[in-house]
Amino acid sequence: MPNISVVVITLNEEANIGRCLDSVKDIADEIVVVDSFSTDRTEKIVKEQGGKFFQNQFVDYVAQHKFADQKATYDHILTLDADEALSKDLVESIRNIKKYWKHDGYSMNRMTNYCGKWIKHSGWYPDIKLRLYDRRKGKWMGKKIHERFTLVEGATKGHLNGDLFHYSFSSIAQHVNQANKFTDMTALAAFEQGKKSGCMKIFFAPIFKFIRDYFLNFGFMDGYFGFVICQISANATFLKYVKLKQLNKEQKGSK
Secondary structure, X not given: OOOEEEEEEEXXXXXXXXXXXXXXXXXXXXXXEEEOOOOOOHHHHHHHOOOEEEEOOOOOHHHHHHHHHHHOOOOEEEEEEOOEEEOHHHHHHHHHHXXXXXXXXXXXXXXXXXXXXXXXXOOOXXXXXXXXXEHHHEEEEOOOXXXXXXXXXXXXXXXXXXXXXXXXXXXXXXXXXHHHHHHHHHHHHHHHOOOOOOHHHHHXXXXXXHHHHHHHOOHHHHHHHHHHHXXXXXXXXXXXXXXXXXXXXXXXXXX
């Protein structure tokens, strides 16, 4: 029966971290939190709940996750974001896995709560994430954003019953602000890879994104917020490509 280290990276997460840690208390043999120098009550809450608290300067998500996993005592790791929590069914699945660990990694469905509503379509669900793994069987990969733990070739993967709850945005403004921030990062990552963006992509990619999420992924079944999510996601696609075009234009002008 393997012991499990629950690992979380944080920055000013006093509103979320307590709920996150409460949800893992029945399956965690250790809680490790790596913080990017929060100025709120995050550290206090973590220590009150028996977690080990470390601080590390944030460079990017991949580097922070690598550092956090190194701080874990046990090789079997459940990694969560501070705004996530395990459902009861997922807790039970992980409890059973601890009795008989069969695969090198396990994925789970993530369901997002958006402004108080659970989103079950719109390209946001099931949003499968590999979050439970043997750290010896893979590594963190990604660029500046969209980090993921990737299993080595030949490793086996299972899927757990139950949802990982994601408490994302409490307001539409938060979503818009994050979309602007993240498109800065994705555009820069694409630019550093030498990618280009043209007018055709700027025009058609957002349209395709909206059609896919709202119609093909049944975003309309999520009601008003489904439309809002699909529209902001399409706009984020637009922003990513216009920002990439601008970066390439600026590089050309500097030569």
